[in-house]
Amino acid sequence: MDTLHAVRAGGITRCFGEVVALDSVDLDVTQGQIHGLVGPNGAGKTTLLGLLLGLAVPDGGRLDILGTPVERALAVPDGVAGFVDAPGLYPSLTARQNLATLAGLRGEDVRTAGIDDVLDQVGLTDVADDRTRGFSLGMRQRLGLAAALLTRPRLLVLDEPANGLDPAGKRHVHRVLTRLAADGTSVVLSSHHMDDLEALCAEVTILDTGRVVFSGPLNKLAAENRELDYRLRTSDPDAARRQADGTAGIRIVDGAGAPQDSEVVVVRGLVPALDELVAGLVRSGVAVRELAPVVSPLEAAFLALTEQRENGG
Ligand SMILES: Nc1ncnc2c1ncn2[C@@H]1O[C@H](COP(=O)(O)OP(=O)(O)OP(=O)(O)O)[C@@H](O)[C@H]1O
Secondary structure (H helix, E strand, O other): OOOOOOEEEEEEEEOHHHHHHEEEEEEEEOOOOOOEEEEEOOOOOHHHHHHHOOOOOOOOOEEEEOOOOOOOOOOOOOOEEEEEOOOOOOOOHHHHHHHHHHHHHHHHHHHHHHHHHHHHHHHHHHHHHOOHHOOOOOHHHHHHHHHHOOOOOOEEEEEEOOOOOOOOHHHHHHHHHHHHOOOOOOEEEEOOOOOOHHHHHHHEEEEEOOOEEEEEHHHHHHHHOEEEEEEEOOOOOHHHHHHHHOOOOOOOOOOOOOOOOEEEEEEEOHHHHHHHHHHHHHHHHOEEEEEEEEHHHHHHHHHHHHHHHHHHO
């Protein structure tokens, strides 16, 4: 048995009639890893998460979950919890009653303390005795996460868990997921929020129309041969522009989406050219006060993918 991998998927295919939702997808998620799925609408993220939750089986390929091959029958694999689309809740029951009922359906006798603990972890203690009918999207998401936590999963699968979360809710969810991963639980989540993925995930898989276009650590994405736009703030913007103009591999991009700021010059280039530019500025006695990508490497990769598609590439 493979104890180091929570998920091993090789050449997974899943079709809906003529639509190929997943086309020979490989995915490896190690124990204790938070793995993000990114991709434009319809890329296949929810379909893949559904396979991990046992809501459907692949049409082809091999899928091992927590060391066990997935068979043809639909069933939630042992040790897996989570939800796609939205968590299933009983609107006429309170948050606390929902958790007790869901545990009861699984044949578990969960103690009140266990329920209080997960409600506290997701920040819903104050509304524990309110009916979920009036819950906002973010509160439902957090209650769904609490329900999953009650099962003490070894693999947690979440479809856009950040949807509808306010900053406090987001902090609770981040803290819960980080703690779970530190304790050895693997997490696979999809998101359209690049900042969440960057804050949480060790690795990401980018899907586009059912195919994997990148899979691996975020820093590998940053190191890829892709030019990025950087905000360059210096003590002398005119000198910075002259230096950028004279540095091979660097272009000045005006109006590149950075907020208007006369001290900032936006430059485009690869990391080695950028190093040259900074060295040149320092030699000329110009202080570099800020140098940061206008959009993160993950967002840049995502935008490049979308642009390529829009241009028919
Ligand atoms: N039950 C279904 N019946 C028919 N087609 C489906 C079904 N589920 C998904 N699809 C199709 O499969 C493809 C992948 O859909 P999926 O929902 O997995 O994408 P996604 O990446 O989760 O998208 P989004 O970001 O919009 O949630 C899409 O073309 C979708 O229309």
